[in-house]
Amino acid sequence: MKLYAMTGGATGIGAALREQLQRAGDQVISIDIKEGDIIADLSTSSGRDSALAAVRERATDGLDGFIACAGLPPVAPPRTIAAVNYFGAVDLATGLQDLLGKRRGTVLLVSSNSAPMTQTTHPLVQAFLAGDEAAALAAAEGEHGQTVYSGSKCALVLWMRRNVVAWAKAGVRVNAVAPGITLTPLADQVFKDPELGDLMRQFGASVPWGEAAQPDQIANVMRFMLSDEADFVCGSVFFVDGGSDAMLRSDGF
Ligand code: NAD
Numbered sequence: 001m002k003l004y005a006m007t008g009g010a011t012g013i014g015a016a017l018r019e020q021l022q023r024a025g026d027q028v029i030s031i032d033i034k035e036g037d038i039i040a041d042l043s044t045s046s047g048r049d050s051a052l053a054a055v056r057e058r059a060t061d062g063l064d065g066f067i068a069c070a071g072l073p074p075v076a077p078p079r080t081i082a083a084v085n086y087f088g089a090v091d092l093a094t095g096l097q098d099l100l101g102k103r104r105g106t107v108l109l110v111s112s113n114s115a116p117m118t119q120t121t122h123p124l125v126q127a128f129l130a131g132d133e134a135a136a137l138a139a140a141e142g143e144h145g146q147t148v149y150s151g152s153k154c155a156l157v158l159w160m161r162r163n164v165v166a167w168a169k170a171g172v173r174v175n176a177v178a179p180g181i182t183l184t185p186l187a188d189q190v191f192k193d194p195e196l197g198d199l200m201r202q203f204g205a206s207v208p209w210g211e212a213a214q215p216d217q218i219a220n221v222m223r224f225m226l227s228d229e230a231d232f233v234c235g236s237v238f239f240v241d242g243g244s245d246a247m248l249r250s251d252g253f
Pocket residue numbers: 007008009010011012013014031032033034035040041042043068069070071072073084110111112113178179180181182183184185186187
């Protein structure tokens with residue numbers, strides 16, 4: 001039996017993964033703003049600190065994994081997208097590194113197949129990576145929600161790649177999953193948006209292998225990435241998107 005901490009386990013992909021892990025006999029400490037073992041608002045540093053303290057109380061012997069699933073869609077306020085999607089993931093992972101190292105644990109970040117849609121050199125991405133939250137949130141303020149969303153997901157992958165060596169030395173392997181459109185409450189909010197809804201439907205119609213995923217299809221891959229069977233998977237991004245990223249970036253990898 002393994003012990004995991006995760007954010008965003010109340011609904012969608014996170015709920016599917018939490019249920020799969022629990023069905024397999026693992027324990028999951030679920031942190032969420034809505035419902036879970038620990039209620040915390042990850043858009044604020046005080047919320048993240050209280051979440052970390054509460055996890056540490058429950059995991060004194062270490063953690064086998066941490067999954068950063070909480071996220072907000074491109075239709076949310078840009079500052080809040082930036083705070084939850086990037087700092088809610090990176091700050092929690094960093095605050096749990098020692099507990100993960102105790103068990104040669106693993107971190108799984110949830111990026112998106114939209115991550116490559118923002119350039120790695122974009123000032124917002126660079127502001128995330130500089131780790132100055134006030135500056136990053138100020139940079140997010142003037143941007144379209146879609147840019148902040150994909151920028152936050154791009155920055156998560158770069159953060160992982162830049163830190164993979166140090167984290168491996170600390171006994172923790174870090175990976176990211178990059179889902180395509182998945183039928184969750186987050187996607188519902190985008191489908192209902194007057195500006196982005198039609199674009200998302202058109203994008204869905206272009207997916208080479210089916211239009212959209214069910215949350216369990218993403219969770220299946222995440223569960224594998226967390227497992228001992230994936231013990232040599234380190235610093236990888238798994239696109240689980242029905243072939244969209246390969247279609248859009250057929251000359252890149
Ligand atoms: P979802 O809305 O069902 O789940 C998001 C979870 O995050 C919810 O449980 C929500 O309560 C929690 N959350 C939101 N704000 C929070 C806050 N301030 N503090 C704590 N918890 C908070 O959506 P989902 O689609 O399952 O999203 C899960 C992850 O997958 C997100 O990171 C999302 O960006 C990513 N993703 C989703 C899709 C998609 O099409 N659904 C595609 C690519 C990536």
